[in-house]
Amino acid sequence: MSWQQIIFGFFSYGILLYSLVLLAFYLFIALFAIGEIRHYLWANRFTDYRVLAVSSNAPGMSILAPAYNEAATVVENVRSLLSIHYNNLEVIIINDGSKDESLQKLIAEYDLHKVDFFVQERVATKKVRGVYKSANPVFHKLIVVDKENGGKADALNVGINIAGKPYIVCIDVDCILEQDALLKMAKPFLEEKGYRVIASGGVVRIANSCLIRNGRLEKVNLPDRFLPRVQTLEYIRAFLLGRMAWSRMNGLLLISGAFGAFEKEIVIACGGYNHKTVGEDMELVVRMRRYMEERKEPYKVTYIPDPLCWTEAPVSYKILGRQRNRWTRGTIETLRFHKIMFLNPRYRLLGMLSYPYWLFFELLAPIVEFAGIAGLLLSALFGFLNWSVFFALLGFIVSFGFLYSIFAILMEVLTYNQYKQSKDILRLVLTAILEPVLFHPFVVWSAIRGNIDLLRKKNSWGEMTRQGFVVKKNP
Amino acid sequence: MPFLEVHPIQYLKTGYLVVAMFVLLGVLFSVVLFMLLYLLARKKREKQKERWHQPVDLLIRRAIFFEESPDRMQIPITPGVSRWLKRSYFRQFLLDEMITAKKSFSGNAAENLVRLYNQLRLERLSLTKLSSLKWHIRARCIQELAAMDQKDQVGKIYRLTNHPNEFIRMEAQSAIVHFYGFEGLRFLDVVSQPISEWQQIQLLAQLPKTLGAGLKGMESWLKSSNSSVISFALKLARIHRRFELHDAVAGCLDHHNPAVRIQALKCLQDICNETTATLIIGRYEKNDRLYRIAALETLQCMGPESAEQQIGFLQKELLNEDDTIKLATARVLATVSGRGTQSLDDFEKAGEYPWNEIIRQAKGEQTKSGKAA
Numbered sequence: 020m021s022w023q024q025i026i027f028g029f030f031s032y033g034i035l036l037y038s039l040v041l042l043a044f045y046l047f048i049a050l051f052a053i054g055e056i057r058h059y060l061w062a063n064r065f066t067d068y069r070v071l072a073v074s075s076n077a078p079g080m081s082i083l084a085p086a087y088n089e090a091a092t093v094v095e096n097v098r099s100l101l102s103i104h105y106n107n108l109e110v111i112i113i114n115d116g117s118k119d120e121s122l123q124k125l126i127a128e129y130d131l132h133k134v135d136f137f138v139q140e141r142v143a144t145k146k147v148r149g150v151y152k153s154a155n156p157v158f159h160k161l162i163v164v165d166k167e168n169g170g171k172a173d174a175l176n177v178g179i180n181i182a183g184k185p186y187i188v189c190i191d192v193d194c195i196l197e198q199d200a201l202l203k204m205a206k207p208f209l210e211e212k213g214y215r216v217i218a219s220g221g222v223v224r225i226a227n228s229c230l231i232r233n234g235r236l237e238k239v240n241l242p243d244r245f246l247p248r249v250q251t252l253e254y255i256r257a258f259l260l261g262r263m264a265w266s267r268m269n270g271l272l273l274i275s276g277a278f279g280a281f282e283k284e285i286v287i288a289c290g291g292y293n294h295k296t297v298g299e300d301m302e303l304v305v306r307m308r309r310y311m312e313e314r315k316e317p318y319k320v321t322y323i324p325d326p327l328c329w330t331e332a333p334v335s336y337k338i339l340g341r342q343r344n345r346w347t348r349g350t351i352e353t354l355r356f357h358k359i360m361f362l363n364p365r366y367r368l369l370g371m372l373s374y375p376y377w378l379f380f381e382l383l384a385p386i387v388e389f390a391g392i393a394g395l396l397l398s399a400l401f402g403f404l405n406w407s408v409f410f411a412l413l414g415f416i417v418s419f420g421f422l423y424s425i426f427a428i429l430m431e432v433l434t435y436n437q438y439k440q441s442k443d444i445l446r447l448v449l450t451a452i453l454e455p456v457l458f459h460p461f462v463v464w465s466a467i468r469g470n471i472d473l474l475r476k477k478n479s480w481g482e483m484t485r486q487g488f489v490v491k492k493n494p
Numbered sequence: 495m496p497f498l499e500v501h502p503i504q505y506l507k508t509g510y511l512v513v514a515m516f517v518l519l520g521v522l523f524s525v526v527l528f529m530l531l532y533l534l535a536r537k538k539r540e541k542q543k544e545r546w547h548q549p550v551d552l553l554i555r556r557a558i559f560f561e562e563s564p565d566r567m568q569i570p571i572t573p574g575v576s577r578w579l580k581r582s583y584f585r586q587f588l589l590d591e592m593i594t595a596k597k598s599f600s601g602n603a604a605e606n607l608v609r610l611y612n613q614l615r616l617e618r619l620s621l622t623k624l625s626s627l628k629w630h631i632r633a634r635c636i637q638e639l640a641a642m643d644q645k646d647q648v649g650k651i652y653r654l655t656n657h658p659n660e661f662i663r664m665e666a667q668s669a670i671v672h673f674y675g676f677e678g679l680r681f682l683d684v685v686s687q688p689i690s691e692w693q694q695i696q697l698l699a700q701l702p703k704t705l706g707a708g709l710k711g712m713e714s715w716l717k718s719s720n721s722s723v724i725s726f727a728l729k730l731a732r733i734h735r736r737f738e739l740h741d742a743v744a745g746c747l748d749h750h751n752p753a754v755r756i757q758a759l760k761c762l763q764d765i766c767n768e769t770t771a772t773l774i775i776g777r778y779e780k781n782d783r784l785y786r787i788a789a790l791e792t793l794q795c796m797g798p799e800s801a802e803q804q805i806g807f808l809q810k811e812l813l814n815e816d817d818t819i820k821l822a823t824a825r826v827l828a829t830v831s832g833r834g835t836q837s838l839d840d841f842e843k844a845g846e847y848p849w850n851e852i853i854r855q856a857k858g859e860q861t862k863s864g865k866a867a
Contacts, residue, residue: 035506061630062661065637070699076729077695135858137851139817211660211690211722411511418518425525432529441533448526 048264055267068202079184084192085174090119099234116168142291145169172292172299200327214317220274226329256427266322270373276300278328298349347469385466424451640669655681689722732761771800790822824856
């Protein structure tokens with residue numbers, strides 16, 4: 020057997036084995052998620068969250084919302100945050116050196132005044148220029164911090180230094196939170212399970228085409244345009260299946276930066292958000308887990324399947340490409356920072372399963388997929404492989420992906436059923452059919468571009484232009 | 495000659511792959527079909543519920559305004575409702591609507607809803623669920639029995655207050671407290687399973703706002719071997735200002751569980767006397783950072799008299815290397831007008847960072863809270 024044969028055989032059998040393990044993982048995740056969602060729904064079916072909203076024993080929560088050049092929407096977004104049902108709450112808006120009139124608009128709208136405030140630098144940050152509070156008692160929960168520009172992670176770290184409550188909830192300021200979002204997020208921290216809940220994530224859903232009135236979600240609609248709609252499907256798949264299954268195993272590595280709650284003392288003990296990565300949300304969760312593992316303290320990172328946070332998805336391939344490129348770079352950086360955990364039994368499930376899964380099946384998947392398809396295509400073109408086998412294999416893989424999407428839609432229908440009309444469900448099914456052609460190849464390509472950009476030391480965040488929600492004002 | 499006679503993938507027979515693909519597509523179409531049928535069934539069920547809604551609403555209204563008279567001992571039931579009552583799905587729907595209505599009423603209206611529940615023998619529906627092997631069905635059943643004031647079932651429910659399943663246990667504890675108020679808390683004497691913070695909040699919300707004579711046994715709960723029982727008793731003592739328990743609460747400052755110690759501090763804040771500050775500060779050195787911060791916050795809330803006793807200690811703590819402790823200390827001193835604020839002004843490092851900012855903030859907050867008061 021020649022060396023070419025050995026390499027070729029290794030490549031081909033490797034791809035085959037990789038695909039089989041990946042399919043097995045998907046199957047396992049889909050089935051394993053069912054138990055977790057079912058348990059959550061049963062356990063919370065009769066929960067009266069209103070009790071917590073008014074209780075003097077409810078744990079204190081600080082919402083941290085970094086804002087950069089959000090002048091157009093910041094006033095409305097803050098109003099939305101202040102209307103959330105939770106008594107023991109403070110809302111901290113961190114103006115990350117905006118070049119527009121964000122701060123001036125907030126000062127004028129909420130009657131803000133600069134106050135004497137000692138900012139204890141428990142996590143190192145850029146300079147804080149001032150802390151503002153409202154003279155109007157109606158807005159007593161609001162704190163606005165003005166600081167030098169330092170990026171999202173730095174802004175969140177300032178928020179951590181300012182926060183006076185034991186739990187922090189980090190959100191994107193332009194997200195729409197459900198009114199009872201914090202009540203639901205607080206519950207896992209209050210349950211006695213024999214371990215410490217260090218972080219809790221909430222499901223993020225796509226708000227494009229939804230109706231928003233006065234900063235509140237009024238009507239859920241399936242996005243009209245293909246690109247946000249296919250991301251709706253993608254989010255359902257990721258949140259209802261992937262994250263719930265990993266949460267059940269206590270192997271979650273990622274809580275979305277758009278909405279996550281953390282125990283503040285652990286965050287500080289870990290050093291806060293890392294501003295050297297564009298994937299600061301994932302990196303923080305991994306670092307917190309690593310911290311707990313190294314101290315051998317029992318802990319859990321939980322996930323709530325309720326749709327609690329709504330965000331606007333990119334509507335153009337250009338913006339989507341930047342987002343996916345950034346996600347890829349963030350994942351690579353995070354895994355690189357914590358490479359000591361890879362297959363390290365000291366980190367138990369985290370090192371032996373979560374980390375390898377993310378490395379092989381999240382990070383390397385686009386590369387393997389690209390290389391695999393290109394390799395098979397070339398093999399077929401040069402006559403090493405029958406076209407019939409090529410197409411049959413492609414058909415099998417696409418069918419499996421399609422089935423996985425349909426299963427996710429079924430779970431959505433059986434659980435939260437946000438899209439009430441049958442025609443919406445059929446549109447989602449149709450979207451799942453089109454996804455392998457119109458969406459997936461682009462996502463794979465963006466991820467590969469992310470790898471290339473990282474090699475070229477490109478570490479920009481990538482501008483995210485938003486179109487804005489369908490807003491309905493009160494008459 | 496090609497360097498590889500047969501491509502390894504070629505070993506996957508086209509036929510097998512095609513069969514596998516069709517199997518997947520078959521499953522896929524079955525799932526889609528199931529989903530569409532499920533959506534249809536749900537739509538039908540929702541329409542049915544809409545149809546039931548009006549007569550059920552009417553029945554509930556009749557029950558709420560029902561007044562018993564010698565010729566009218568029972569709440570009148572319409573023939574339509576009587577007919578539907580044979581269907582278990584309708585009975586559950588009716589029960590759910592009654593429970594929702596009961597939460598909004600008290601007095602006669604609530605009693606009449608219980609009368610309707612008994613009249614329709616809906617407890618049979620609930621009781622069949624109590625013997626279910628599924629925890630969520632049993633938990634739901636207990637909630638129904640409690641909502642409908644079925645005190646007859648208290649024996650069965652009480653046994654579940656220490657059940658290994660947390661959801662059954664929580665519902666059983668809530669039900670007992672719902673039935674008997676403070677007296678219902680007697681399960682705390684024997685409960686060995688933990689009572690979560692969540693459950694403690696739920697139980698506190700169910701208890702009457704005024705104490706009356708119903709609260710007995712708190713001294714023994716404060717010495718319980720179950721830490722969560724102590725935490726709960728401390729919350730109760732705080733809410734109801736049980737000054738006579740001061741010494742027992744102070745005893746909890748030496749508990750091995752740090753959460754209990756912090757809870758004891760919070761409780762002492764509201765039932766303090768002239769010895770409390772000394773007791774708290776006496777344990778300051780041997781405790782961790784969290785206790786120290788909580789102790790200073792307690793001292794701040796206890797008022798200027800308590801803080802004034804500790805001025806010497808507080809001046810020393812201003813030099814603590816932990817900035818959070820410095821700030822908490824300055825806040826306590828700022829509450830003591832005269833000696834306290836003077837000691838902040840006279841502090842040797844008052845002009846240096848970070849003390850200058852800390853003292854400014856503490857004084858600013860005190861001025862603001864003074865204005866608000």
